Amino acid sequence: MASRAKATILDIAREAGVSKSTVSLVLQGSGLIRPETAVKVRKAIEDVGYVYNRGAANLRKAHSNVIGMVINDLTNPFFAELAVGMERVFQAAGIVPFIANTAENPVRQEEVLKSLLEQGVAGLIVSPARGTTPGAFRRIEAAGVPVVFAMRRLPESRIPAIAPDNHRGAYLATQHLIGKGHRRLAFFGGSSDLVVYHDRLGGFIEACEALGIPAANRTIVEGETSRRGGMACLETALAAAEPPTAALCFNDAVAFGVMLALRKRGLEAGADFAVVGFDDVAEAEHYMPALTSVAVDTPGLGERAAHVMLKMIQSRTTRAEDHIGAVSLVVRESCGPSRSARGSGMGDAA
Amino acid sequence: MASRAKATILDIAREAGVSKSTVSLVLQGSGLIRPETAVKVRKAIEDVGYVYNRGAANLRKAHSNVIGMVINDLTNPFFAELAVGMERVFQAAGIVPFIANTAENPVRQEEVLKSLLEQGVAGLIVSPARGTTPGAFRRIEAAGVPVVFAMRRLPESRIPAIAPDNHRGAYLATQHLIGKGHRRLAFFGGSSDLVVYHDRLGGFIEACEALGIPAANRTIVEGETSRRGGMACLETALAAAEPPTAALCFNDAVAFGVMLALRKRGLEAGADFAVVGFDDVAEAEHYMPALTSVAVDTPGLGERAAHVMLKMIQSRTTRAEDHIGAVSLVVRESCGPSRSARGSGMGDAA
DNA sequence: TTGATTTATTGGAACGTTCCATCTATAGGC
DNA sequence: GCCTATAGATGGAACGTTCCAATAAATCAA
Numbered sequence: 001m002a003s004r005a006k007a008t009i010l011d012i013a014r015e016a017g018v019s020k021s022t023v024s025l026v027l028q029g030s031g032l033i034r035p036e037t038a039v040k041v042r043k044a045i046e047d048v049g050y051v052y053n054r055g056a057a058n059l060r061k062a063h064s065n066v067i068g069m070v071i072n073d074l075t076n077p078f079f080a081e082l083a084v085g086m087e088r089v090f091q092a093a094g095i096v097p098f099i100a101n102t103a104e105n106p107v108r109q110e111e112v113l114k115s116l117l118e119q120g121v122a123g124l125i126v127s128p129a130r131g132t133t134p135g136a137f138r139r140i141e142a143a144g145v146p147v148v149f150a151m152r153r154l155p156e157s158r159i160p161a162i163a164p165d166n167h168r169g170a171y172l173a174t175q176h177l178i179g180k181g182h183r184r185l186a187f188f189g190g191s192s193d194l195v196v197y198h199d200r201l202g203g204f205i206e207a208c209e210a211l212g213i214p215a216a217n218r219t220i221v222e223g224e225t226s227r228r229g230g231m232a233c234l235e236t237a238l239a240a241a242e243p244p245t246a247a248l249c250f251n252d253a254v255a256f257g258v259m260l261a262l263r264k265r266g267l268e269a270g271a272d273f274a275v276v277g278f279d280d281v282a283e284a285e286h287y288m289p290a291l292t293s294v295a296v297d298t299p300g301l302g303e304r305a306a307h308v309m310l311k312m313i314q315s316r317t318t319r320a321e322d323h324i325g326a327v328s329l330v331v332r333e334s335c336g337p338s339r340s341a342r343g344s345g346m347g348d349a350a
Numbered sequence: 351m352a353s354r355a356k357a358t359i360l361d362i363a364r365e366a367g368v369s370k371s372t373v374s375l376v377l378q379g380s381g382l383i384r385p386e387t388a389v390k391v392r393k394a395i396e397d398v399g400y401v402y403n404r405g406a407a408n409l410r411k412a413h414s415n416v417i418g419m420v421i422n423d424l425t426n427p428f429f430a431e432l433a434v435g436m437e438r439v440f441q442a443a444g445i446v447p448f449i450a451n452t453a454e455n456p457v458r459q460e461e462v463l464k465s466l467l468e469q470g471v472a473g474l475i476v477s478p479a480r481g482t483t484p485g486a487f488r489r490i491e492a493a494g495v496p497v498v499f500a501m502r503r504l505p506e507s508r509i510p511a512i513a514p515d516n517h518r519g520a521y522l523a524t525q526h527l528i529g530k531g532h533r534r535l536a537f538f539g540g541s542s543d544l545v546v547y548h549d550r551l552g553g554f555i556e557a558c559e560a561l562g563i564p565a566a567n568r569t570i571v572e573g574e575t576s577r578r579g580g581m582a583c584l585e586t587a588l589a590a591a592e593p594p595t596a597a598l599c600f601n602d603a604v605a606f607g608v609m610l611a612l613r614k615r616g617l618e619a620g621a622d623f624a625v626v627g628f629d630d631v632a633e634a635e636h637y638m639p640a641l642t643s644v645a646v647d648t649p650g651l652g653e654r655a656a657h658v659m660l661k662m663i664q665s666r667t668t669r670a671e672d673h674i675g676a677v678s679l680v681v682r683e684s685c686g687p688s689r690s691a692r693g694s695g696m697g698d699a700a
Numbered sequence: 701t702t703g704a705t706t707t708a709t710t711g712g713a714a715c716g717t718t719c720c721a722t723c724t725a726t727a728g729g730c
Numbered sequence: 731g732c733c734t735a736t737a738g739a740t741g742g743a744a745c746g747t748t749c750c751a752a753t754a755a756a757t758c759a760a
Contacts, residue, residue: 006412006493008716019740024718034738049492054468055405056716059745062356066469074433074449075632080425087451091458096465098448099424101437108441115446118404119416119469142399143356227636260636282425286577286610288638358746369710374748384708406746409715 007048016044027052058120067097067309068116070109070126072152074101076226076253078279078298079127082150085302086125093310102129106136113140123309127151130194130225146312148320150305153195160312160320162305164296166196166278169327170203173248173276173294178211180335182246182274186219188233188258189250197222197250200278204248219244223254230257231264238265246274246335252281255291259334274335290332301325357398366394377402408470417447417659418466420459420476422502424451426576426603428629428648429477432500435652436475443660452479456486463490473659477501480544480575496662498670500655503545510662510670512655514646516546516628519677520553523598523626523644528561530685532596532624536569538583538608539600547572547600550628554598569594573604580607581614588615596624596685602631605641609684624685640682651675 009027013020018041025033026041033041058064067090071079083099090097100116102109109129113136116124123146128136134154140147141159153161177185187204190197201220208218221236223229230249234257237244249255255277259269269275270289277284280295308320359377363370368391375383376391383391408414417440421429433449440447450466452459459479463486466474473496478486484505490497491509503511527535537554540547551570558568571586573579580599584607587594599605605627609619619625620639627634630645658670 006716010716020717021719021740021742022738025739028718032738037738049489051489051493052468053409053470053716055408055470056745057718058405059403059409059716059747060718062745066465074424075427075430077425077427077430080427080430083424083451084453087453091461096450096462098450100446100448101433103434103437111441112446115416118402120403120405139399139401143401227632256636263638282577283633286606288613356746360746370747371710371712371749372708375709378748382708387708403746406715407748409717409746410748412715 007050008053009050011048012041012044012050015048016041055120063313064120064122065095066119066121067095068113068119068121068124069097069099070102070112070116070124070128071099072102072104072109072127072129073225074099074103076251077281077283078252081281081298082127082302082305085299086306087302088299089303089306089310097125097306104129106131106133110136117143117145121145122313123147125150125305125309128154130191141318144318146309146318146320148305148308148312150301151196155195158319160308160322162301162308162323162325163196164294164301164325165327166199167203167206169278169294169296169329170200170248171207172203172327172329173278173292174204174207175211176292176329176331177246177248177274177276177335178207178213180246180274182244183213184217184219184242184244184246185213186221186233186237186244186247187250188221188237188247189223189225189229189254191222191225200248200250217242217244223250225251226253227257227260230254230259231261232257234258234261247276249275249277252277252279252284252291252293255293255334256283256287259287259289259291269334270336276329276335280330284330285332287334289334291334292332293330295328295330297325297327357400358403359400361398362391362394362400365398366391405470413663414470414472415445416469416471417445418463418469418471418474419447419449420452420462420466420474420478421449422452422454422459422477422479423575424449424453426601427631427633428601428603431631431648432477432652432655435649436656437652438649439653439656439660447475454479456481456483460486467493467495471495472663473497475500475655475659478504480541491668494668496659496668496670498655498658498662500651501546505545508669510658510672512651512658512673512675513546514644514651514675515677516549517553517556519628519644519646519679520550520598521557522553522677522679523628523642524554524557525561526642526679526681527596527598527624527626527685528557528563530596530624532594533563534567534569534592534594534596535563536571536583536587536594536597537600538571538587538597539573539575539579539604541572541575550598550600567592567594573600575601576603577607577610580604580609581611582607584608584611597626599625599627602627602629602634602641602643605643605684606633606637609637609639609641619684620686626679626685630680634680635682637684639684641684642682643680645678645680647675647677 009020009023012023026038100112106129127150147159149161219237221233223233258275262269277291277293280293284291284293359370359373362373376388450462456479477500497509499511569587571583573583608625627641627643630643634641634643
């Protein structure tokens with residue numbers, strides 16, 4: 001196996017009979033080189049199986065072309081969609097983003113960020129893990145590396161955030177449920193150490209208050225932002241004396257879990273209990289029953305985040321405006337057909 | 351903004367009143383340093399907001415601790431599960447894997463691989479995009495960087511592959527369908543430029559031949575390995591004069607698509623048409639109806655691939671054994687209850 | 701005391717690039 | 731023929747680390 005000790009620019013130079021400077025120039029596509037020379041050099045590059053050493057180059061140039069994308073849960077298709085949006089714009093800019101998963105673990109996140117930084121990334125797009133301490137990004141900011149938060153943000157931080165209008169989305173969804181006649185509502189999933197949680201819950205509560213649902217008729221159950229979390233939430237809520245008849249879920253994964261738990265109990269989402277999700281992942285449309293959800297234009301947010309990042313890098317700043325994306329409620333089947341209120345009657349199939 | 355021109359090891363040395371060598375030693379956790387000195391140095395590191403420059407270090411050490419993971423479709427939850435398995439073992443080894451998505455595009459894949467290589471990765475775990483040319487990894491092999499294929503492999507290549515027993519999985523699934531009494535079978539999705547495709551299709555055909563399904567009663571429809579692809583496959587197949595009554599799908603995504611298309615036609619998976627998937631992603635269990643699928647222990651394969659990679663790096667070789675993972679058929683509802691066949695009773699009792 | 705050994709620390713060369721300043725040819729203007 | 735301009739190519743210093751060989755200081759054996 002031709003493990004000939006890694007060819008360098010000097011090997012190429014020797015092979016082609018020019019100086020290393022010339023090779024460097026060719027590598028950068030400089031117009032200062034006579035075409036025939038360039039051809040000769042390129043042939044040599046091919047011959048020796050050269051691979052460019054970006055680390056060495058960055059040592060001089062001091063700005064790399066790699067961008068890190070730190071994601072809190074890769075198994076949630078929502079984040080894959082977000083990533084895809086970003087990749088679209090980075091690809092056009094000739095940048096390859098590296099994705100790293102933190103699995104919702106702040107310690108892992110710390111490692112991941114450290115590693116990315118050491119690698120000399122030009123910027124970082126982050127959806128912070130839950131429980132991230134406010135100081136976690138201090139060092140990064142100090143290092144002057146631009147960061148943008150996507151979807152999630154941190155309590156008090158100067159870091160720009162790209163996120164959907166969570167408050168409004170939750171409001172719309174809640175309004176929809178109330179419009180369907182529901183009078184005992186729940187908010188399922190998420191946890192109060194997430195800023196997004198407060199945004200969404202806030203929208204829920206505001207709608208309840210505006211439309212006459214007293215606090216006594218509201219059930220709020222925190223839980224994991226996953227299918228499993230959703231299942232647990234439903235169980236908890238139905239154990240109450242006067243259980244809710246409808247729920248707004250923190251995200252679609254939670255909503256899927258809720259629907260699953262309903263099915264396990266012999267209940268049907270839509271008919272027996274209304275559920276609405278948040279994010280509108282691709283699956284929502286195909287679920288059975290199809291999930292009513294707050295659409296946030298996920299790839300669009302990804303693109304936006306990428307653009308902001310590019311801008312920050314270009315203007316060598318570490319600041320940028322927040323961006324709140326528009327949302328809309330996509331009504332499907334999981335809240336049932338319009339029906340004139342049920343007030344009571346859980347219709348709890350034995 | 352403290353953009354104080356990137357602190358280096360020398361700044362720390364000055365700050366702490368020691369030499370750069372000492373700082374370097376501390377950074378590496380060498381035991382040669384007097385504890386008090388180490389403390390002093392660490393304090394200085396903290397004070398100046400130092401970030402380690404791995405690029406510069408690699409220039410000397412020549413082996414990095416980053417591993418690239420190149421995935422052909424991040425939106426397929428299957429690959430996210432694979433990634434999670436790998437991460438588990440890399441994390442334990444103190445390595446942060448960088449994930450990059452090729453979106454099933456060989457050109458993009460080329461860029462991604464180039465970028466990763468230039469970054470000086472220690473190894474590459476790849477699920478090659480469909481249509482990858484056989485020569486695509488020649489340069490990488492020549493560069494002496496260890497590569498392992500996960501899930502997919504390339505026609506003639508010395509690169510070790512970690513994959514499930516595709517042939518056997520397909521055989522089991524087909525056998526199951528025939529056992530249910532089906533006599534006109536289909537194989538949906540995938541395309542012949544994928545080695546896996548031939549493996550799976552091969553298992554299907556072998557089972558058909560062994561169990562007496564003549565070629566005339568077999569429908570094979572190539573298609574995208576996605577939900578959309580599955581929908582198209584079903585439409586194509588049902589348009590035939592004597593349409594199949596059951597299908598083995600290339601993967602779960604295709605199977606979901608098939609079930610979706612069935613529903614659109616007012617048919618029900620299980621009762622009206624049997625479908626079995628491949629991969630057994632988490633969703634399969636929760637689908638409606640729950641999908642019968644070939645379980646491949648995805649995270650286990652991920653772990654395996656990671657272990658092989660670690661081994662290769664450690665023993666500085668570029669060769670390793672292939673690994674074929676065990677598979678099993680998980681029977682759920684999408685093939686319907688046992689029924690005494692159309693055609694003839696395959697004696698599938700209870 | 702001397703020399704040997706151990707413990708802590710250090711300077712300098714090397715790693716593979718970029719980029720500036722310099723150099724050599726050739727061409728053009730007169 | 732001489733001077734200047736220009737195109738093309740080049741050597742060397744610098745980037746931030748590691749690691750070897752060397753040193754200095756402390757300890758020990760005799």
